[in-house]
Amino acid sequence: xxxxxxxxxxxxxxxxxxxxxxxxxxxxxxxxxxxxxxxxxxxxxxxxxxxxxxxxxxxxxxxxxxxxxxxxxxxxxxxxxxxxxxxxxxxxxxxxxxxxxxxxxxxxxxxxxxxxxxxxxxxxxxxxxxxxxxxxxxxxxxxxxxxxxxxxxxxxxxxxxxxxxxxxxxxxxxxxxxxxxxxxxxxxxxxxxxxxxxxxxxxxxxxxxxxxxxxxxxxxxxxxxxxxxxxxxxxxxxxxxxxxxxxxxxxxxxxxxxxxxxxxxxxxxxxxxxxxxxxxxxxxxxxxxxxxxxxxxxxxxxxxxxxxxxxxxxxxxxxxxxxxxxxxxxxxxxxxxxxxxxxxxxxxxxxxxxxxxxxxxxxxxxxxxxxxxxxxxxxxxxxxxxxxxxxxxxxxxxxxxxxxxxxxxxxxxxxxxxxxxxxxxxxxxxxxxxxxxxxxxxxxxxxxxxxxxxxxxxxxxxxxxxxxxxxxxxxxxxxxxxxxxxxxxxxxxxxxxxxxxxxxxxxxxxxxxxxxxxxxxxxxxxxxxxxxxxxxxxxxxxxxxxxxxxxxxxxxxxxxxxxxxxxxxxxxxxxxxxxxxxxxxxxxxxxxxxxxxxxxxxxxxxxxxxxxxxxxxxxxxxxxxxxxxxxxxxxxxxxxxxxxxxxxx
Amino acid sequence: xxxxxxxxxxxxxxxxxxxxxxxxxxxxxxxxxxxxxxxxxxxxxxxxxxxxxxxxxxxxxxxxxxxxxxxxxxxxxxxxxxxxxxxxxxxxxxxxxxxxxxxxxxxxxxxxxxxxxxxxxxxxxxxxxxxxxxxxxxxxxxxxxxxxxxxxxxxxxxxxxxxxxxxxxxxxxxxxxxxxxxxxxxxxxxxxxxxxxxxxxxxxxxxxxxxxxxxxxxxxxxxxxxxxxxxxxxxxxxxxxxxxxxxxxxxxxxxxxxxxxxxxxxxxxx
Numbered sequence: 001x002x003x004x005x006x007x008x009x010x011x012x013x014x015x016x017x018x019x020x021x022x023x024x025x026x027x028x029x030x031x032x033x034x035x036x037x038x039x040x041x042x043x044x045x046x047x048x049x050x051x052x053x054x055x056x057x058x059x060x061x062x063x064x065x066x067x068x069x070x071x072x073x074x075x076x077x078x079x080x081x082x083x084x085x086x087x088x089x090x091x092x093x094x095x096x097x098x099x100x101x102x103x104x105x106x107x108x109x110x111x112x113x114x115x116x117x118x119x120x121x122x123x124x125x126x127x128x129x130x131x132x133x134x135x136x137x138x139x140x141x142x143x144x145x146x147x148x149x150x151x152x153x154x155x156x157x158x159x160x161x162x163x164x165x166x167x168x169x170x171x172x173x174x175x176x177x178x179x180x181x182x183x184x185x186x187x188x189x190x191x192x193x194x195x196x197x198x199x200x201x202x203x204x205x206x207x208x209x210x211x212x213x214x215x216x217x218x219x220x221x222x223x224x225x226x227x228x229x230x231x232x233x234x235x236x237x238x239x240x241x242x243x244x245x246x247x248x249x250x251x252x253x254x255x256x257x258x259x260x261x262x263x264x265x266x267x268x269x270x271x272x273x274x275x276x277x278x279x280x281x282x283x284x285x286x287x288x289x290x291x292x293x294x295x296x297x298x299x300x301x302x303x304x305x306x307x308x309x310x311x312x313x314x315x316x317x318x319x320x321x322x323x324x325x326x327x328x329x330x331x332x333x334x335x336x337x338x339x340x341x342x343x344x345x346x347x348x349x350x351x352x353x354x355x356x357x358x359x360x361x362x363x364x365x366x367x368x369x370x371x372x373x374x375x376x377x378x379x380x381x382x383x384x385x386x387x388x389x390x391x392x393x394x395x396x397x398x399x400x401x402x403x404x405x406x407x408x409x410x411x412x413x414x415x416x417x418x419x420x421x422x423x424x425x426x427x428x429x430x431x432x433x434x435x436x437x438x439x440x441x442x443x444x445x446x447x448x449x450x451x452x453x454x455x456x457x458x459x460x461x462x463x464x465x466x467x468x469x470x471x472x473x474x475x476x477x478x479x480x481x482x483x484x485x486x487x488x489x490x491x492x493x494x495x496x497x498x499x500x501x502x503x504x505x506x507x508x509x510x511x512x513x514x515x516x517x518x519x520x521x522x523x524x525x526x527x528x529x530x531x532x533x534x535x536x537x538x539x540x541x542x543x544x545x546x547x548x549x550x551x552x553x554x555x556x557x558x559x560x561x562x563x564x565x566x567x568x569x570x571x572x573x574x575x576x577x578x579x580x581x582x583x584x585x586x587x588x589x590x591x592x593x594x595x596x597x598x599x600x601x602x603x604x605x606x607x608x609x610x611x612x613x614x615x616x617x618x619x620x621x622x623x624x625x626x627x628x629x630x631x632x633x634x635x636x637x638x639x640x641x642x643x644x645x646x647x648x649x
Numbered sequence: 650x651x652x653x654x655x656x657x658x659x660x661x662x663x664x665x666x667x668x669x670x671x672x673x674x675x676x677x678x679x680x681x682x683x684x685x686x687x688x689x690x691x692x693x694x695x696x697x698x699x700x701x702x703x704x705x706x707x708x709x710x711x712x713x714x715x716x717x718x719x720x721x722x723x724x725x726x727x728x729x730x731x732x733x734x735x736x737x738x739x740x741x742x743x744x745x746x747x748x749x750x751x752x753x754x755x756x757x758x759x760x761x762x763x764x765x766x767x768x769x770x771x772x773x774x775x776x777x778x779x780x781x782x783x784x785x786x787x788x789x790x791x792x793x794x795x796x797x798x799x800x801x802x803x804x805x806x807x808x809x810x811x812x813x814x815x816x817x818x819x820x821x822x823x824x825x826x827x828x829x830x831x832x833x834x835x836x837x838x839x840x841x842x843x844x845x846x847x848x849x850x851x852x853x854x855x856x857x858x859x860x861x862x863x864x865x866x867x868x869x870x871x872x873x874x875x876x877x878x879x880x881x882x883x884x885x886x887x888x889x890x891x892x893x894x895x896x897x898x899x900x901x902x903x904x905x906x907x908x909x910x911x912x913x914x915x916x917x918x919x
Binding site for chain 2: 031144258259623624
């Protein structure tokens with residue numbers, strides 16, 4: 001595909017929006033309790049002043065603009081402004097601690113930073129000694145900033161004023177700069193959160209992103225009428241594609257929530273038609289729903305249970321427009337009025353036409369729950385390195401345990417070792433200043449190694465089992481796919497996180513993190529007293545509950561001969577939540593297996609001996625960055641394992 | 650970055666003040682035979698954070714109740730902006746520009762966060778029976794007040810509990826809502842009765858941050874009472890220490906911290 005040279009960068013697309021759809025809403029933000037809306041022509045004016053302000057401060061072609069904060073319209077405009085000047089936006093994870101930011105800022109040679117508020121400014125000032133290249137910090141929210149007397153620290157508003165002055169003196173400067181941009185230029189550098197080692201800066205050009213996005217709009221028939229929530233970290237490729245790139249190309253409106261804590265409520269008000277989220281969000285929503293239903297009155301609970309059974313029976317078939325008996329169809333209709341409709345409304349899913357889950361495998365049960373309610377959730381398999389899209393499930397052709405078929409223009413092949421590899425117009429140029437890693441990941445002719453193990457099923461749908469390096473074998477040769485087991489465990493609302501072990505061992509064992517909301521609620525109803533997470537996690541009744549969950553999983557595993565041997569024999573409940581601040585999770589909340597192995601070695605040893613207690617001492621990092629020691633003695637229990645039973649009939 | 654430049658958030662809190670806003674002089678309060686306050690006097694500068702500290706039963710809350718007009722002093726004077734207001738009623742004191750929070754939270758438990766804070770606007774509503782009975786004036790009034798309250802909700806970062814009944818909120822958040830209601834009165838002096846009592850360290854630090862921000866953003870004079878010296882010493886400009894109803898020390902935190910009488914009052918005789 002060739003891009004129109006008049007529309008081959010985001011700034012050019014933005015200017016074109018002012019011609020084609022000047023009065024349609026472009027972006028919304030809830031502020032002071034009210035949705036504030038900017039039309040495309042207003043956005044053009046904002047970006048114009050902002051870009052000129054940056055130019056007045058000395059921002060030139062090739063300069064990097066770090067963007068740090070929650071999803072705010074002004075931060076998105078910062079991206080477009082930097083791109084207008086031929087610069088490169090580098091969004092950072094807003095909840096990173098200062099040291100993590102230091103690496104990216106130095107590695108990406110960032111000279112300018114546009115940040116949300118005092119919290120982010122403080123972090124940058126803390127590391128400014130060690131970031132010699134960082135010169136200018138601009139902040140959006142002036143709160144608490146009055147007494148800062150630091151050079152080159154400026155508010156967004158004063159930057160805009162300078163921009164307006166600059167523009168009146170150089171009226172043609174910006175247009176000329178925008179014209180210089182072309183499809184081969186670098187559009188953005190996205191740092192992958194990285195399960196191992198330092199984050200890597202993925203370089204994507206306008207061509208990479210735009211061709212992929214144009215394909216995606218065509219694939220899903222997305223138009224300017226979509227409504228979309230921007231609530232995921234701006235540094236994540238998913239947000240960059242869905243909330244920024246697709247919005248600029250298709251012209252639909254993106255809504256920024258009031259704060260992280262109000263997303264659910266804001267979503268209910270906006271009623272998005274197009275929704276994107278990692279499985280975790282769906283898990284959390286389902287957990288909240290199930291917990292609330294347990295608290296509901298007897299009648300409501302019975303009604304919920306009954307119609308959920310109906311939806312499990314025929315909901316997915318109805319969604320996929322397959323034939324369903326008349327009685328079931330009627331019952332489903334009644335269920336929709338009494339249960340599903342109100343439920344979807346509370347979850348903010350009433351108008352959803354297409355929802356995607358990606359980033360990690362979603363538990364089939366969770367996935368089917370949402371689909372059976374009539375919500376068109378689909379799975380997508382993607383990577384930052386691919387500008388997201390590798391394989392996608394097609395409408396009405398969705399199998400819960402696969403990731404769908406290759407996306408238009410994407411070629412996918414499976415290597416001999418079982419690794420998934422792909423080639424597409426979206427494939428990244430290189431990792432910034434890291435040629436070794438680029439060579440390891442990308443061949444000269446554009447094939448990318450994903451590191452994921454998978455295979456195509458008979459219908460041509462891609463199935464991902466695990467990371468190639470994580471798939472292991474027990475000593476007796478049984479296949480051990482940790483992700484697969486962990487996802488099964490995490491479907492239980494009581495289990496927030498699970499880490500399983502078994503490679504080169506005699507049996508499988510597991511660490512469990514309880515879900516404080518679900519288990520806390522249960523404890524309240526049962527009158528179980530507890531003073532802390534640690535105490536609740538060690539409670540004998542909680543252990544019993546978790547053991548039941550594990551034994552249920554084992555029953556399931558016993559049905560499949562391939563994996564019957566990987567049933568979980570021993571487990572313990574961790575005394576603390578695995579935490580990104582301690583390096584145990586990535587910022588997108590994936591478990592960093594190696595670090596967990598390292599930090600909890602003594603407990604793993606205990607799991608593979610015959611003792612029934614394990615001792616652990618660990619350093620933990622508190623929210624404010626201070627560190628402390630955490631010491632605990634944890635109980636280890638055995639779970640029942642079952643013989644492999646062939647399905648009868 | 651120019652790292653040599655001074656960074657405001659790291660400098661010591663030594664600030665200069667000029668105007669007195671509140672002068673308390675020779676106040677006596679007694680309940681029957683119990684002498685709650687005996688000849689207590691101090692001055693509060695406009696724009697400062699002023700703390701009244703002391704062990705249990707020292708008379709701190711009595712002092713606050715005298716300032717807010719709940720108790721009448723049997724002797725002594727209280728001047729506000731140079732004018733004597735010793736015998737003003739609580740309602741008049743509130744209209745003068747005093748707002749307070751309570752040691753035991755006094756919110757309307759069944760009402761939402763938003764409505765609770767709205768009640769703080771009552772002293773600012775300028776309306777009469779006629780205008781309230783008409784649609785447009787009443788609506789405009791409501792919109793104007795709501796706008797102000799939304800500013801406070803944003804300031805205190807409580808957007809997510811805007812519609813939640815306060816009775817369902819955890820203690821630390823209820824304290825924050827109460828602070829919001831006091832702020833809704835746009836006070837000249839904010840009286841806080843043990844704002845950090847019963848909180849864990851993180852909640853205390855949050856509250857201290859909000860008190861500093863209020864003082865900083867709105868220039869509000871803050872008079873706060875605390876039992877616990879820790880956090881208070883870090884954020885106060887001046888501190889007065891009471892013990893058994895008498896003033897035993899006054900000064901900047903560092904002076905007070907090393908004062909022998911204060912140490913004795915807190916730790917007992919040696």
